[in-house]
Amino acid sequence: MNLNALTIHQAQDLLRRGEISSLQLTEAVLAQIESLDESIHAFVTVTAAEARAQAQAADARLAQDGVAAPPLLGIPAAIKDVVSTKGVRTTCSSRMLEDYVPPYDATVMEKLNAQGIVLVGKTNMDEFAMGSSTEHSAFFTTRNPWDRERVPGGSSGGSAAAVAADQAIFALGSDTGGSIRQPAALCGVVGMKPTYGRVSRYGLVAFASSLDQIGPFTKDVTDCAIVLEAICGHDPRDATSAPNPVPNWPEALKQDVRGLRLGVPREYFGAGIDPEVEQAVRTAIDQLAGLGVAVEDVSLPHTDHALATYYIIAPAEASANLARYDGIRYGYAAQDAETMWDAYSRTRGQGFGSEVKRRILVGTHALSSGYYDAYYLKAQKVRTLIAADFQEAFERVDAIVCPTSATVAFKIGERIDDPISMYLSDLYTLPGNVAGLPGVSQPCGLVQGLPVGLQFIGKPYDESTLLRLAYAYEQVSGKSYKPALSQGAPH
Amino acid sequence: MRRYNQFEATKGKRAVKDSDHTTTITRADVQHVANLARLALSAEEEERFQHQLSAVFEHFQKLSDLDTEQIPPTAQVIPLTNVMRPDAVEPSLPEQDVLANAPDREGDQFRVRAILEF
Amino acid sequence: METTVAEKYRTVIGLEFHVQLLTESKMFCRCSAQYAANPPNTVVCPVCLGLPGALPVINEKVIECIVMTGMALNCNIPEFAKFDRKNYPYPDLPKGYQISQYDLPFCVAGSLELDEEDGGRTIGITRVHQEEDTAKSTHVTAPSGERYSLVDFNRSGVPLMEVVTEPDVASPEEAAALGRKLRQIVRYLGISTGNMEDGAMRCDANISVWPADAPTGNIKVEVKNMNSFRAVERALFFEQERQTRILESGADTRVTETRGWVETTGETVSQRIKEAAHDYRYFPEPDLPPLQLTQDWIETVRASLPELPAAKKQRFMAEYDLSAYDAGLLTQSRDLAAYFEAASDRAKNAKAVANWMSRNLLRRLNESDTEITECRISPEALAEMITLIESGEISNRMAQEVFDQMFDTGKSAPAIVKEQGLAQISDESELEGIVAQVIAENPAAVQDFNQGKKRAIGFLVGQVMKATRGKANPGIVNQKLQEQLRQS
Numbered sequence A: 001m002n003l004n005a006l007t008i009h010q011a012q013d014l015l016r017r018g019e020i021s022s023l024q025l026t027e028a029v030l031a032q033i034e035s036l037d038e039s040i041h042a043f044v045t046v047t048a049a050e051a052r053a054q055a056q057a058a059d060a061r062l063a064q065d066g067v068a069a070p071p072l073l074g075i076p077a078a079i080k081d082v083v084s085t086k087g088v089r090t091t092c093s094s095r096m097l098e099d100y101v102p103p104y105d106a107t108v109m110e111k112l113n114a115q116g117i118v119l120v121g122k123t124n125m126d127e128f129a130m131g132s133s134t135e136h137s138a139f140f141t142t143r144n145p146w147d148r149e150r151v152p153g154g155s156s157g158g159s160a161a162a163v164a165a166d167q168a169i170f171a172l173g174s175d176t177g178g179s180i181r182q183p184a185a186l187c188g189v190v191g192m193k194p195t196y197g198r199v200s201r202y203g204l205v206a207f208a209s210s211l212d213q214i215g216p217f218t219k220d221v222t223d224c225a226i227v228l229e230a231i232c233g234h235d236p237r238d239a240t241s242a243p244n245p246v247p248n249w250p251e252a253l254k255q256d257v258r259g260l261r262l263g264v265p266r267e268y269f270g271a272g273i274d275p276e277v278e279q280a281v282r283t284a285i286d287q288l289a290g291l292g293v294a295v296e297d298v299s300l301p302h303t304d305h306a307l308a309t310y311y312i313i314a315p316a317e318a319s320a321n322l323a324r325y326d327g328i329r330y331g332y333a334a335q336d337a338e339t340m341w342d343a344y345s346r347t348r349g350q351g352f353g354s355e356v357k358r359r360i361l362v363g364t365h366a367l368s369s370g371y372y373d374a375y376y377l378k379a380q381k382v383r384t385l386i387a388a389d390f391q392e393a394f395e396r397v398d399a400i401v402c403p404t405s406a407t408v409a410f411k412i413g414e415r416i417d418d419p420i421s422m423y424l425s426d427l428y429t430l431p432g433n434v435a436g437l438p439g440v441s442q443p444c445g446l447v448q449g450l451p452v453g454l455q456f457i458g459k460p461y462d463e464s465t466l467l468r469l470a471y472a473y474e475q476v477s478g479k480s481y482k483p484a485l486s487q488g489a490p491h
Numbered sequence B: 001m002r003r004y005n006q007f008e009a010t011k012g013k014r015a016v017k018d019s020d021h022t023t024t025i026t027r028a029d030v031q032h033v034a035n036l037a038r039l040a041l042s043a044e045e046e047e048r049f050q051h052q053l054s055a056v057f058e059h060f061q062k063l064s065d066l067d068t069e070q071i072p073p074t075a076q077v078i079p080l081t082n083v084m085r086p087d088a089v090e091p092s093l094p095e096q097d098v099l100a101n102a103p104d105r106e107g108d109q110f111r112v113r114a115i116l117e118f
Numbered sequence C: 001m002e003t004t005v006a007e008k009y010r011t012v013i014g015l016e017f018h019v020q021l022l023t024e025s026k027m028f029c030r031c032s033a034q035y036a037a038n039p040p041n042t043v044v045c046p047v048c049l050g051l052p053g054a055l056p057v058i059n060e061k062v063i064e065c066i067v068m069t070g071m072a073l074n075c076n077i078p079e080f081a082k083f084d085r086k087n088y089p090y091p092d093l094p095k096g097y098q099i100s101q102y103d104l105p106f107c108v109a110g111s112l113e114l115d116e117e118d119g120g121r122t123i124g125i126t127r128v129h130q131e132e133d134t135a136k137s138t139h140v141t142a143p144s145g146e147r148y149s150l151v152d153f154n155r156s157g158v159p160l161m162e163v164v165t166e167p168d169v170a171s172p173e174e175a176a177a178l179g180r181k182l183r184q185i186v187r188y189l190g191i192s193t194g195n196m197e198d199g200a201m202r203c204d205a206n207i208s209v210w211p212a213d214a215p216t217g218n219i220k221v222e223v224k225n226m227n228s229f230r231a232v233e234r235a236l237f238f239e240q241e242r243q244t245r246i247l248e249s250g251a252d253t254r255v256t257e258t259r260g261w262v263e264t265t266g267e268t269v270s271q272r273i274k275e276a277a278h279d280y281r282y283f284p285e286p287d288l289p290p291l292q293l294t295q296d297w298i299e300t301v302r303a304s305l306p307e308l309p310a311a312k313k314q315r316f317m318a319e320y321d322l323s324a325y326d327a328g329l330l331t332q333s334r335d336l337a338a339y340f341e342a343a344s345d346r347a348k349n350a351k352a353v354a355n356w357m358s359r360n361l362l363r364r365l366n367e368s369d370t371e372i373t374e375c376r377i378s379p380e381a382l383a384e385m386i387t388l389i390e391s392g393e394i395s396n397r398m399a400q401e402v403f404d405q406m407f408d409t410g411k412s413a414p415a416i417v418k419e420q421g422l423a424q425i426s427d428e429s430e431l432e433g434i435v436a437q438v439i440a441e442n443p444a445a446v447q448d449f450n451q452g453k454k455r456a457i458g459f460l461v462g463q464v465m466k467a468t469r470g471k472a473n474p475g476i477v478n479q480k481l482q483e484q485l486r487q488s
């Protein structure tokens, strides 16, 4: 058995019974990174030495705490390089932050560290989380473990690929328009974006503040519930953090789904969807119906306007969030400038990649004098309409089911020069961000040998229902999805 | 007075009807916006971004289909108000951490090119 | 009839004040707001340093401070307020935007009434909003001639309240008076030191001069860099003259610009520097939920407002029968007014207290640059001294000496009187003897008196005083002299 292929709950069990040590588990994960990452490129930074030290500390604590140990004690994890890690460089896969070492931990890191996780590394992403393919990393493109010629999705492509390739037991990503769910779908793992406000954003390098959420990548739904429980909760350092109590999700997910009502939004099955993807999703829905879930059609009439809304709001907020990169306190600083303004512009012109520049320009224009009403304010109003669509649907159903992405993983380079077709990759995920809703993606089949994602979208703070549905589907489908890895193949 | 008047003037300028604006992004628009955002662009980038932004803003035109006259804007989806903290002091960052990432420093300060010429 | 230059033009001035609030912690983080006492870059954290991922959280004290100010300035306090991002990249602005307020500030549409002696006009207050202060930069020229700047982020994120007036101010004098009035109010509220000298209060002024019979145009000159109200007055006066001269020349060549006041030369100079265009692109701050102030909360704050200078002044005039001038002097600060009230309560003679304070105490405080709160004469001690005068134990003249010693040493009036034997001689039999002796020793003066030269009595009083080293009660001396002279 390859230890690195274990799920959290499997590893937890073995660790608590003393059958394996965290150090053994960590070594297996590090070995997998060592042997595979040259071809997958999931990691920007591998923290092998720190990981071993943390694993040893975890083993000592395990010996003391035994079954009372926190659920994530000694579990090796990979963290998207957009989450601040004290003493470990946090690059956002940008030239701008290539050497930036945060002097503080994000709240999620404090929570995970308190449980005693083992940080094995920071994962690659689209620069500043802007992208859907991880091709916009300033360093390298992450490969899809299922097919190295294809993208892993994005922007959390490194985290998704690392979990799919057993280079970590679980990972964290961030989701602003689908950046957890879409790569989870394309890499065949479970990925969840919690309700906006569930997870503290303190220490998450901001892309679009009103949309960003941190969430887990895991190998199964049970693990998703475990990580979710570990990272959620009110944080006084984030004013947008929800005061809602955190349920016991690992318990909640086992509840029967019989009688739940599931809505199928007809707008999500329109033009552009790969028919085989649609087929896989519909088959999954049928299986859920077989469990006594009531399925009905619903309408989200403003779906067509979500893309424009999102691509105005997110860049507008980003244009301000990225204004702090000026080469003064940290980060890249252009050396070839004469004046202060020159230094500013060159630092930013040289430090940011194309996609980031493009979005800064779009956002700046959308907010600028004379255009604010037509773009930014208009998008905010349409945001109201999109949220209302979901609210109406949720008066009839408990959750919405749909594909995560219209297609399976696309080829590297295929969409890179066409922003709009790239933006369309997030068509089924970004409305959830616009409305602040929780969403989970899990694999529901293969098309041309590549995983298809099934997505559930829920009411605000109702992650429980999503996890129940995902767990029920996982049980009934009885399948697990593992790429055939050239090295260190599991089982 | 200036701030107030600026506020009014900006407000006035912003009061553009949905139908009044054009979506064509000119090279000058790209230069203006790049200047506001303090982004140095090469000539090649200016041209590329002009095309791409034109396509993107063309797509945004879609929103003008919708009559949103009576619709309130949503800036945040969370139903929170009055989130505040008590006026209490906690320790600041250790000094060495403050300047550790500085590209340029002099003593305990950050060093930058001359800000203003008096 | 000829019109003078002054009659031909009118001056339009609008003011913006930035006031640092006296809180323990900064506006959006828990760093100490007492930045000035610390070495550079030692009171900073991820939030006020603008580190990636850091988030702001509102300091509740700040909201209370600004709402109190709004109430003191007769503003409407809307129930709904929010913060916005004001985008402008600058090295002293770590996030590249300032968290400020755009269209929904905490206080709108107020007014501030100037004192009678400052013209007594009412100036409109457009708004009062809350924002964060910037970092501090220092400009350096190296021996090599190289110029660069150094940035210290300690001040970054200190709460800053901005008060914007309507363009109602009509003269440089009025501008300075308005500034002083606002400073008095923030000090009364205890929310700021209001010190211009150390930047805790800053004033930017927009000024334009127009022909009296023509409508106002849209050229505006913003004057900055004044670090006292005297400087505000001088800078605006300079600018008024400069603009008037341009208009007098026949061609209006003025432009909208920012001009800096140079204290040493007494001039304003254009600060037009090559800067990228400004477009603040305000939008709602997504990191901060809006504020919904309940009527209950607003009323609680209103109830906690201290008595404000104008009301206190009126009350002093009514309750203590003081002149407007004295009432104004004694209410210039909350501490001074409290001192007056404490002394008056004890002395039961408010007028005497007011006189001693306005004629002696304030002069001594000013001369020695001492705050009333550090004065060595307590209000009770002043009251005690006044009681000694009234009971005739010391004369007014002696009291001057006693007061000065009290101020210098902090000793009580009775102690000083006792130590130095300053008690007034009011004993009638003792004085009768001295009077008799003086009459006996000055026959010429007595003769003058008897011949109708009434002024001669003054000489005799002087002789009694001389004999008693000034301690004789002058009233009794006078009375005894009259009696004995009549008898003689």
Ligand SMILES: [Mg+2]
Residues within 6 Å of the ligand: C100, C131, C162
């Ligand atoms: Mg301001």
Ligand SMILES: [Zn+2]
Residues within 6 Å of the ligand: C026, C029, C030, C031, C043, C044, C045, C046, C047, C048, C049, C157
């Ligand atoms: Zn701070």
